[in-house]
Amino acid sequence: xxxxxxxxxxxxxxxxxxxxxxxxxxxxxxxxxxxxxxxxxxxxxxxxxxxxxxxxxxxxxxxxxxxxxxxxxxxxxxxxxxxxxxxxxxxxxxxxxxxxxxxxxxxxxxxxxxxxxxxxxxxxxxxxxxxxxxxxxx
Amino acid sequence: xxxxxxxxxxxxxxxxxxxxxxxxxxxxxxxxxxxxxxxxxxxxxxxxxxxxxxxxxxxxxxxxxxxxxxxxxxxxxxxxxxxxxxxxxxxxxxxxxxxxxxxxxxxxxxxxxxxxxxxxxxxxxxxxxxxxxxxxxxxxxxxxxxxxxxxxxxxxxxxxxxxxxxxxxxxxxxxxxxxxxxxxxxxxxxxxxxxxxxxxxxxxxxxxxxxxxxxxxxxxxxxxxxxxxxxxxxxxxxxxxxxxxxxxxxxxxxxxxxxxxxxxxxxxxxxxxxxxxxxxxxxxxxxxxxxxxxxxxxxxxxxxxxxxxxxxxxxxxxxxxxxxxxxxxxxxxxxxxxxxxx
Numbered sequence: 001x002x003x004x005x006x007x008x009x010x011x012x013x014x015x016x017x018x019x020x021x022x023x024x025x026x027x028x029x030x031x032x033x034x035x036x037x038x039x040x041x042x043x044x045x046x047x048x049x050x051x052x053x054x055x056x057x058x059x060x061x062x063x064x065x066x067x068x069x070x071x072x073x074x075x076x077x078x079x080x081x082x083x084x085x086x087x088x089x090x091x092x093x094x095x096x097x098x099x100x101x102x103x104x105x106x107x108x109x110x111x112x113x114x115x116x117x118x119x120x121x122x123x124x125x126x127x128x129x130x131x132x133x134x135x136x137x138x
Numbered sequence: 139x140x141x142x143x144x145x146x147x148x149x150x151x152x153x154x155x156x157x158x159x160x161x162x163x164x165x166x167x168x169x170x171x172x173x174x175x176x177x178x179x180x181x182x183x184x185x186x187x188x189x190x191x192x193x194x195x196x197x198x199x200x201x202x203x204x205x206x207x208x209x210x211x212x213x214x215x216x217x218x219x220x221x222x223x224x225x226x227x228x229x230x231x232x233x234x235x236x237x238x239x240x241x242x243x244x245x246x247x248x249x250x251x252x253x254x255x256x257x258x259x260x261x262x263x264x265x266x267x268x269x270x271x272x273x274x275x276x277x278x279x280x281x282x283x284x285x286x287x288x289x290x291x292x293x294x295x296x297x298x299x300x301x302x303x304x305x306x307x308x309x310x311x312x313x314x315x316x317x318x319x320x321x322x323x324x325x326x327x328x329x330x331x332x333x334x335x336x337x338x339x340x341x342x343x344x345x346x347x348x349x350x351x352x353x354x355x356x357x358x359x360x361x362x363x364x365x366x367x368x369x370x371x372x373x374x375x376x377x378x379x380x381x382x383x384x385x386x387x388x389x390x391x392x393x394x395x396x397x398x399x400x401x402x403x404x405x406x407x408x409x410x411x412x413x414x415x416x417x418x419x420x421x422x423x424x425x426x427x428x429x430x431x432x433x434x435x436x437x438x439x440x441x442x443x444x445x446x447x448x449x450x451x452x453x454x455x456x457x458x459x460x461x462x463x464x465x466x467x468x469x470x471x472x473x474x475x476x477x478x479x480x
Binding site for chain 1: 164178193194195226260346379381383385387388393396399400401402404405408409411412415416419420421476477478479
């Protein structure tokens with residue numbers, strides 16, 4: 001009986017450890033994060049800020065509002081595609097270049113990404129070149 | 139709004155300098171004791187532990203016996219009991235400035251060395267430009283602020299008035315009135331608890347007068363929110379009209395012409411409107427802080443004091459003013475907030 005309890009406790013401990021570690025180890029690469037951001041632009045924009053780094057003030061200031069996204073990425077141009085990422089975005093996370101295209105939208109962009117926790121890349125800044133050089137939109 | 143378009147464009151450019159937001163400087167907890175907790179901007183809350191890291195948007199609260207020491211790359215912050223402190227950041231004059239925001243309580247700041255990029259320190263009543271290496275900020279229960287300089291100098295700005303403090307000088311800022319006359323400080327002879335007790339006593343003796351300061355500051359936030367809301371709505375309407383035109387161009391003339399229209403006509407308006415929107419958000423969140431940490435706490439103090447005398451004239455006068463502030467807050471600020479802000 002005692003041995004059985006010990007086994008049950010051990011299994012529970014292992015399950016708990018796996019749960020905790022899996023929370024920590026749900027990795028999001030730079031390319032995946034940008035893909036998630038693209039999905040937010042094309043879907044529920046109130047969740048778009050969750051792609052931002054929680055330590056950036058834009059995370060708080062923009063929050064669940066959609067105005068900024070609607071102004072910078074007009075809903076009329078949905079669906080958006082973020083393409084032309086560098087072959088290895090990790091080579092320079094502070095300068096991840098891309099092209100953002102929509103039905104009538106074609107703007108070169110730069111993403112500044114930073115690690116959140118140990119393996120979750122989040123967007124720190126987004127810069128668009130709308131004809132007068134790259135400017136932060138956040 | 140009566141501003142001409144160029145004026146509005148200039149205003150938008152000015153807003154870019156004053157109200158865009160940038161990046162965090164991580165702040166480490168190097169010492170903690172007693173009741174102290176961190177509310178991360180993600181909403182998660184935890185007890186303060188040595189080694190924890192705070193970033194922009196995170197809020198630290200100490201209870202009656204809480205003491206916390208933070209290190210922010212050369213700045214040491216000693217957080218006293220009963221303090222509410224938030225790390226913020228703004229972009230000013232084209233460069234990023236951290237903002238150390240003291241909503242309530244007392245913090246001592248000590249700089250190991252000055253780099254010229256010292257954070258702005260702000261309370262609900264004033265903002266401080268730091269040139270000093272050691273100074274203390276006390277944010278009182280009635281929204282008053284007391285700034286005392288040990289070494290270096292500190293510029294205190296409120297209600298358009300600036301006072302420069304040298305070593306061993308201090309100034310008190312009454313909410314809504316700006317900085318008073320500076321005075322000589324006898325080192326280590328200022329007791330924050332005593333000062334705050336005096337503020338509380340004064341507030342309790344004349345709550346309606348204390349509420350006047352809050353009303354004035356809230357009115358100033360509401361005026362800013364109303365102004366930027368008007369400007370933003372105008373700009374957003376123009377943006378929406380342009381988007382409709384772009385959609386027609388896309389249908390009638392094709393993608394090439396629509397892209398040209400986007401770059402030449404839509405983008406400049408979207409830049410202007412997004413700056414106005416960020417400014418609107420800044421003032422709305424500042425008003426929320428005033429209502430929550432100064433007005434709300436003042437209400438709780440007085441409610442417990444007058445619980446057995448709800449018809450007392452002092453209480454009813456205070457409640458009447460408080461409700462007025464609340465009504466204007468709810469009318470002008472709440473519509474600008476989203477559930478996650480609250």
